Amino acid sequence: MTILNRKVFRELGRMRGQVIAITLVMACGIMLYVSSRHTYISLLKSQESYYASYRFADVFAGIKRAPASTAEEIAGIPGISRVRTRIVMDVNLDVPGLDEPATGRLVSMPERRRPVLNDVAIQEGRYPAVGRPEEVIISEAFAKANGLAPDDWIGAVINGRQKALRVVGIGLSPEYVYEVQGTGSIFPDNLRFGVIWMARDALGAAFDMEGGFNDLSVALSSEAREMDVIDRMDLILEPYGSTGAYGRDSQISHRFLMDEIIGLSVSSNFTPAVFLGIAALLLHIVFSRMVRAQRDQIAIMKAFGYNNLSIGWHYLKFAFLAISGGTLLGIVGGFLLGRPLTALYQDYYRFPDLVYELNYDVIALAAIISVSAAFLGTLHALRSAMSLPPAEAMRPDSPAHFRPLAMERLGVHQLLTPVWRMIFRNMERKPVKTLLSAFGIAMAVAILVMGRFTFDSIEYLIDYQFRTVQRDDAAVVFAGPRPARARFELSHLPGVVRSEPYRAVPVRLRSGHRMKQTSINGLDPAGELRQLIDRDGQTQSLPPEGVVLTRTLADLLAVREGDMVAVEVLEGSRMQGRLPVSLLVDELIGISAYMDNRALNRFLGEGSTISGAYLSVDPLRADALYATLKETPAVAGVAVREAVIKGFEDSIAESTSATTFTLTVFACIIACGMVYNGARIALEERNREMASLRVLGFTEREISVVLLGEQAIVTLMAIPIGFLIGWGLCYLAVDATAQELYRMPLVITGKTYAFAFLVVGAAAVVSAYVVHRQLRHLDMIGVLKIQE
């Protein structure tokens, strides 16, 4: 080993506190990058191979009922390579051990197993035997949530008749990677919603669909244009009550999965960049100081004939060695952390095989990123080391130069004791260094704010959507439109305190070339269980005429209050008409449209008809009510609000806690790293001052104030800056996730700010304490005997 290399290793050993801080921050950044990148690639690859192996369709359509011959017509459309017709029906289920009714989506499968579009990946058990109409495969998430296994039985109300179904297999399908019922419920409720695959003959017979189908999926050839195919399909299917063909973009499971994957791709680059920026900042602070302190050594080396390049390389080696540990730790840790992180997604997104493997590109990129950060961080120090003329370097660094600054001009210094004047003048003299340190700590604060923001936002979203907008305890969906008197039958059921009927009708809304598929909810104008809330949080009454749009929907259609929208009804008479937009409301979930139910009935040219009812339920008699509803053939589904909230909170809590915990640990590391390094360097640079003060009779505690006061002010300054940056990051995050399905509200509670404050404050105090202890070893006599 050359002498210079030996110098590198020895000095790194001496600086171990600072090296550890850099290593940890670097490790955090690389770990986040490597793990989230691996997770991203894993999800993407798993999705690709899953879709390919189980033939996920490209275009989908729901129909009321179409004859089998239609399928041949569809297959004739240019660009379609495969067609699959199915029978798909939502039914009420009676699951053993579950009080409320669950909804089962019955999906037909061929009698004999053959490769089909949207195929089922059997995870356990077997395919239903031929001639066994009661045998079914159920979805894995539903099976797990309800503790169901092959050979268990579940009850289902099929076309008004109670049937017992025997579970023979547990399966997955690319159609239900994210298993939710529809646009209304965006969070999986695996306890109360599941997919049930059963033989086509059995299903056809039960729903009088022999020789027909009500669901169509097609695969496209590579040269096909999706929009053209959809238009041609709509033309053919319209007479059969099509609710409109749509591509993968509108397929709910695919949408969620893609949103997640894209979001992960963004965050896998963004968050690590923050950490690496901070690592570079730390390197900058530490190495600038090191080169300043080693001026004489640099001079000697130059005097002995080392050239600038070898001096530069010498210090660059320091930087590379200082980050190498962190990089290595980050890569190994990131790969290991990525696996459970990916597995966490498995709770929401179900794949038969999760591909998780080492990706060399990611590793190489991680190494390049950390080397770049090291280079960037030490650039300033390297330049000053290389450009130092040897004769000048031999002389000691010119003494700290203080002049009267802003504080003196303003006269503020009169109010301060000499000790605090020292503190402020030191900060004022090096504003860039002060700001950089504050910025580093501010980023730690911001990361904490961002980490806890998800909690706040989702809590608010739940509260707003499920307690302010939707006030019903349960929403009942009938199997089809019913006469209005059906509501009275509901209101007489045990436990029903209040019932408000609604009419829901699937529609396409158009304005100019913009089109959106949704449903119009006709509400009872005297109702209380659904509230229309405007932007200012005020409750608005339901206008007697016209259609009420959620703001997101209005934005998508580019319409405002008073504009007209074209309405194409996608059921029954399939009539078309125009309606004025009478009001805009703000909701965080979905893109709903509302109308006065009488106006809607009039628009549809029907008598008083309802699709279901919102119920207010006596909690003491809720179980009895749900038991009755379970066995009511006319009821296709019941959404129990508290169950929906609980299911969601349970599922979200786990992943959010994990993320918040990780970010908290990482933010602590940053805060500790910044404060420790700041105080440590201040101690080195100012040990002479400290020693002078000790000689003058200042106690250890008193000189700690001088040294750590500056860190305290920097930390206090950093906290509000961090709040602002955190708010900004949340704003960006909200903007990036603003989707049709749901919108994260930009809500950050005082609790979150307090949390960030306390965590960073505690980290700062701990680091300060460590440096305070080092003050004890201050060599008063030695320091003062040496010339500055």
Add this chain to the structure above:
Amino acid sequence: MSTVQTEPVFRARSISKVYRMGEVDVTALRGVDLDLYAGELAVFLGASGSGKSTLLNILGGLDVPSGGQVYYREREMTGADEADRTGFRRRSVGFVFQFYNLIPSLTALENVELVTEIAEDPMTAEDALGLVGLQPRMHHFPAQMSGGEQQRVAIARAIAKRPEVLLCDEPTGALDYTTGKRVLEVIEKVNSTLGTTTAVITHNAAIADMADRVIRLRSGEIVEVYANKAKKRPDELSW
């Protein structure tokens, strides 16, 4: 101040000091006995490594001896802990070093105020600076002053608390001839007008002529102590 011996401020009895420098023990003091009397100006003379700084640091409570006893007035200092010694420095001792060790971020006035703030019965910082002839430059920062001026600020800072003893370790070591003498005049003035017991360490034998008493050290031992019959004023010194 005459050479009439008053009561001793410091009494050192057979003090020794052994440093551990790396893996070697270095003996800095070998059983030194010394009395320092109230109001006198003593010069400690010796070559580098003779132990004079070590002795001064022990007297001033910056360091502790390895053996022997030190009494300040009636109090034994040898057993004092760090907190006691800090309090002692705070109340009773003023230090002046070769490298002035001013706080660069404080003005001359503020450097003195740093001490007057924590002292029990200090003079005003302005008076202290007046005593060393620096009142007109009291709002300057150290970087704006010459070495001699900085050393005078250091002296003002040391005496502002009205210490009983002023300990100066090579106060002129970093200064040129003229400014060095100017600093010695200030030290002499403090000693004569305030009556502060003053110890000056130097390797410059010429300075010994301004002392009431000269204590010569070599290799950690006192080899000679003598009183000046006719002490000189600093402006009469030359080297």
